[in-house]
Amino acid sequence: MSKVDFEKHVLTGIDDYVLRARQSIPGRDALFSIARSCLEIKLSANAKILVVGAGGGEEIISCGKDNADWRFVGVDLSEEMLKLATSRIKHEGLNNEIQLHKMEVIDLEDRGFDAATCFLTLHFVPDDGSKLATLQAIRTRLKPKSPFIVVDGAGQRETTEFSDNMMAWKRHAQNNGMPIDFLDKMVENAIELPFVTEEREVELLAEAGFSEIRKIYQGAWFNGWLAVRKE
Template sequence: MTALKFEDQKLPDLDDYAKLAEQFIPGRQAIFAIVESALLELIPQGPAKILVVGAGGGEEILRLGLNNPDWSFVGVDTYEPMVELAHKRLGRTPVGLRSKVHATTIDNLAEKNFDAATCILTAHFVPDDGAKMAFFEAIYKRLKPGAPFTVVDGVGVADDDQTELLRRIWKRHAIRNGISAEVAASNAENFKKVSVVSEQREEELLVSAGFKRLTPIFRGLAIKGWLAFA
């Protein structure tokens, strides 16, 4: 599938982004709840430093940080307007004092030895031409040995009948949640342009990058989530 950068989409006003994402993404609240539950189960009690890859907007850090005051966060995102939005949103909450969000790529982040990492709906913007493998390797190298990594990603195969059916259901789901038919259709078309890979290929990339004990933790139409360990 053709590579599509996040910022190349027809984006809404950024202040409305979180609200619209809830309308578009099946099970979005469940994704955050499952990721938080996984980290609560796997991270030892006490201070923990969490890496958030694709942290623009600040939503993930807010969801994970509000009820977990011992956790601190370092986020990276390549789209500067979303990073600015994250700074604004986090600055209004106590979580902002425990968070840093950088406008950079993960391979340029100097910090390492994280207790956990998350990557929610970001990796499918990275093309599978060697860049996606390098992306996962860069995350792996910044984790402590055995640290948990939760990745939630769009999956699919170009022109596959099942993938196309899931894309159409995605569009219907958005319309049912109040999105106009025109906007829903445009968003569904984006799925043809992002660098999604099959579930099998995603698992192959994660294992090749060094991750072990892959465990599926979420499925919502063409979105799948895994728990893995460095």
């Protein structure tokens, strides 16, 4: 599976990552609320959840605050982002059982998860077999019929829709207070990402062994799907 330079693509420095993410991702707070709600109606009180791309800690904090018996195992390739996750989790005072590992999900030995999430991470992974391998690695670590929520960027390059979504995203960040000197670099970094179309994303999910795939979120070029592992 291809290694990806995640550090190259972070929106800005680690110290203000959370602020920049909130400024730039349309409906970010609603996104995490929707995801949490989808999991809460499907999971037991002591569910074990795999978080792929756990750096920053947002999924764990959002889901763990009011579900104290949920257990989390998070993986991420960025040591600095995992440090941020650790710091934020401690600051929030979470008492959940939480393990964070600097590794790819394909290297994780743990199995038998009740759910998995992969937020704002998969669009860094190229569709050269690596994206499919990542999804397959997530699927094999889930129990049958367990839910999986993936949120990432998708779109058809060199189309008016893609260009308009990118410019609307830039204006959204500007309207929410992102400094002007960050904006052009933010878009430049995003355009370099190995996007696939929404249709290809659904195809990859199905090929990896997921079913009941449905969209639960969209904000500009960010898209979120809920799926379940086939039996």
